[in-house]
Amino acid sequence: MALEHIRICDFTGQLAGAGATRYLAAYGAEVFRIEDPVTKGMWDILRAVPPYVDDRRGVDFGGAYNNHNVGKEGITLNLRTDRAREILAELIAKSDVVSENFATGVMAGFGFTYERMKELRPDIIYVSNCGFGHRGPYRKFKTWGPIVQAVCGLTYTSGLPNQPPAGWGFSYMDHHGGNWMAIAILAALIHRERTGEGQWVDMACTDAGAHMLGPMMLEHTANGRVFRSNDQHSTHSDSPRMAPHNIYASAGTDDWVAIACRDDGDWKALAGVIGIAPDDERFATVTARKENEGELDDVVAQWCVVRDKFSAAAALIAVGVPASPVQKPEERIDHDIGTSEWGLWPTVEHAAMGSVRVDGLPAKLSKTPWSMTRGGPVLSADTETVLGRVLGYSPEQVTALREAGVV
Amino acid sequence: MTVARDSPSPAVPPIDDPSAPGPLTGIKILELASEWTAFAGKVMADLGAEVVLVEPLGGSPLRRYEPFLEGVAGPDRSLWWWHYQTSKLGVELADDDPRLGELAAHAEVLLTDAPLRTDGLHRDDLIHVTITPFGRGNPRDGEPATDLTILAGGGPVWNCGYDDHSLPPVRGAGNQALHTVGLHAVAATLVAVLHQRRTGEGQRVDLSAHAAANVTTEAGSYEWLVAKSTVQRQTGRHAAVNPSTATTAYDNRGRPVNTGFPPRSVAEFRAVREWLDTLGLTDQHLEAFFLDLAIERGGVHLSELSVIPEAMAMFGAGRDALLLIAATLTDHEFFVGGQQRGLAVGVINAPEDIVADAHFQERGAIVPVHHDDLDRSFLYLGAPIAFSRSPWRISRRAPRLGEHQDTNW
Incomplete structure (x- = not known):
């Protein structure tokens, strides 16, 4: 596999960190995730929370934890003890990457500053990922995905006019925190190949989140657009070049269909389907459609509201107009050929939960494909294996360490 | 793990030379201009790759994407173009211009939205990355799609909105379907580069924006995958199977x-x-x-x-x-x-609040970029990630049409 030569000493958790090393493990990287035996790994809140596959509960039954940690091995080290810190030093010396998404100062608190890691392994790549990074006035502040999204601007820009911000409805920046962190690790590996140098990559999830605002920032800095005009935001379905461009109610319960009319050609096709004269001067050009967008939305909404969302979208797609039902989870996971034919929902085997479907990846590499077969680690299940394979410890030594409260 | 909050927190070692080469220095990427590839190309260009952006004769339609500088249209005034094409070199080529093949012959990565004319450019050591709405060869390949329809069909929109379900679910702004598949494209490309460096072997790398959105919904997907439960959208907080209480509060000005x-x-x-x-x-x-x-x-x-x-x-x-x-x-x-x-x-910051915030200023998350053609500098979104030895950097503004026409690898 593409990354089978890469070893990662991994402290990441939740999704913003765990998602990064999950990604690299899918391409073959050797990832051993280090957790705390004293708290039973509960620093990662997802270890024991729903969803569950059945009635069993506990640190080995959190469905989200499994999803975010597929392909990793799990070991425990009680870093309150000197012996565990010695073992960690031995592991770092034999690793390519150290990854973590603790709050600022936690790794240093364990005694593992970047300088210390570099002494252990001169070309080590250390990637830290926390909400505000290890530098700057907010470096000691704490975040979760929704806080990152609030501070970086993504929450404000997601909502309906005259309503409070909707936010994202999930930790969007946990996903992309993980993706940016994976990119950071991969880019640092490429840099190391070229120069022989390791480095510390200091990732702040809020910076990465702000980077996702796209051209909106230039709208402000170059054109002076103020998004908080009258304390209302109005970016939902905001497209200066497309109309109609919105989400409309369809027949059914909480069913909706999205339609995007890219240009006048799309409009002619759309008008034909919904029974509007294509040369109706209210809507004939994009300028006219933007000027009369409220009226236009009413016309399109009337057509949608009596139709099944799938049928409505299909009728428009058939004439080349972008449209899509707002798909519910069951619809897009179990009944959408676009995901099933992709193989997007692989089944992994979790040592405690059994067979569980998880998120796959949206890239197909023809020579080095990703693979997900192994579930997330049961707490400390691989301590003996990893310490044996990487450091040459015998099972008896590991048993003694376990009895001494070190692992 | 339990650790004292006041643990020592040494700063990132200073970058020895702010103009030091980025981590992807030396990687030659040929990109055929497309809204699907633009963000991935920008990220890799800002990370130091040499990205040559090919536009058709007369310029890419993306140059006509609003908003425009001061609201005035023009081929070099699209802020969309400015943002997504930073650090790239620009050439203008007819579809049948043999220079496309010459450039591709020296590229390590070819980045496209899969036009048929690029199929003939493949070679064994080339990494050919394609980004399309549904992936090449997928039964839904060819369906028309935009950022809005991908987010609607792929799951994020279902998660997002208000407790009042008579209000429509919400598509977050900022071209996030393009960003979502774009980040996956960057990561997959870098995986392929590492493999290519080790073995000499190139490969095809096929991205689906629909698949990318589908695996960017957090509980929206795993609640169904694990427990066949369906999350429901809620105002300003996570969509959930069981309703949670509000997290949005209002300050003394009602913000x-x-x-x-x-x-x-x-x-x-x-x-x-x-x-x-x-x-x-x-x-x-x-x-x-x-x-x-x-x-x-x-x-x-x-x-x-x-x-x-x-x-x-x-x-x-x-x-x-x-x-x-x-x-x-x-x-x-x-x-x-x-x-x-x-x-x-x-x-809850609005975009304009970011510019004034000390955190983003100190970390270089907002940076000036000089437009020599306008003799002005503008503030751009800056480093998403701080590398200590190989800094992220916007090396140049977006190219004018044919500005680097003589580029030759």
Whole structure:
């Protein structure tokens, strides 16, 4: 596999960190995730929370934890003890990457500053990922995905006019925190190949989140657009070049269909389907459609509201107009050929939960494909294996360490 | 893991040379201009790759994407183009121009939205990355799609909106379907580059924007995959199977703030209790005694909420305390005051607030980019990631049409 030569000493958790090393493990990287035996790994809140596959509960039954940690091995080290810190030093010396998404100062608190890691392994790549990074006035502040999204601007820009911000409805920046962190690790590996140098990559999830605002920032800095005009935001379905461009109610319960009319050609096709004269001067050009967008939305909404969302979208797609039902989870996971034919929902085997479907990846590499077969680690299940394979410890030594409260 | 909050926190080592080469220096990428490839190309170009952007004769239609500088259209005035084409070199080529093949012959990566004419450019050591709405060869390949329809069909829109389900679900702004598949394209390309460097072998790398959106919904997907449960959208908070209480509060000017995760640890409950006292608000909190109970019992854990009623009451009391405090402060005071007490609360910044914020300024997350053709500099979104030895950098503004026509690898 593409990354089978890469070893990662991994402290990441939740999704913003765990998602990064999950990604690299899918391409073959050797990832051993280090957790705390004293708290039973509960620093990662997802270890024991729903969803569950059945009635069993506990640190080995959190469905989200499994999803975010597929392909990793799990070991425990009680870093309150000197012996565990010695073992960690031995592991770092034999690793390519150290990854973590603790709050600022936690790794240093364990005694593992970047300088210390570099002494252990001169070309080590250390990637830290926390909400505000290890530098700057907010470096000691704490975040979760929704806080990152609030501070970086993504929450404000997601909502309906005259309503409070909707936010994202999930930790969007946990996903992309993980993706940016994976990119950071991969880019640092490429840099190391070229120069022989390791480095510390200091990732702040809020910076990465702000980077996702796209051209909106230039709208402000170059054109002076103020998004908080009258304390209302109005970016939902905001497209200066497309109309109609919105989400409309369809027949059914909480069913909706999205339609995007890219240009006048799309409009002619759309008008034909919904029974509007294509040369109706209210809507004939994009300028006219933007000027009369409220009226236009009413016309399109009337057509949608009596139709099944799938049928409505299909009728428009058939004439080349972008449209899509707002798909519910069951619809897009179990009944959408676009995901099933992709193989997007692989089944992994979790040592405690059994067979569980998880998120796959949206890239197909023809020579080095990703693979997900192994579930997330049961707490400390691989301590003996990893310490044996990487450091040459015998099972008896590991048993003694376990009895001494070190692992 | 439990660690003292005041642990030493040494800063990132200074970058020896701010103009040092980026981590992807030396990688030659040939990109055929497309809205699907633009973000991936920008990220890799800003990370130091040499990206040559090919436009058709007369220029890419993307140059006509609004918004425009000062609202005036023009091929070099699209802010969309400015943002997504930074650090790239631009050439203008007819579809049948043999220079396309010459450039491709020396490229390590070919980045396209899969036009048929690029199929003949493949070679064994080339990494040919294609980004399309549904992936090449997928049964849905060829369906027309935009950022809006991908987010609607792929799951994010279902998660996002309001408690009132008569209001439509919401598509977050900022071209996030393009960003989502773009980040996956960058990561997959870098995986292929590492493989190519080790083995000499290139490959095809096929991205699906629909698949990317589908695996960017957090609980939206795994609740169904694991438990066949369906999340429902809620105002300003995570879509969930079971309704949760509000996290949006309002400051003393009526601006929304995010109260974040309510207190769970003893330290967090103590911090809220102390903050209420400091502001003289304890008497206004009807259930402040639950805060004291939470401190006495050692906090609450999320897994207790559904099984221990008192735990839910304590959790709720913490949340109510934050709502009360927020209403007496400005949004920024609430954010900084809470965070200084160890509470993960947030200010809901609009894009313009980012520019003025000391955090983003100090970390280089906002940077000036000079436009020599206009003799002006503009503030752009800066480094998403801080590398200590190979800095991220916008090396040049977006190219004018045919500006680097003589580029020759």
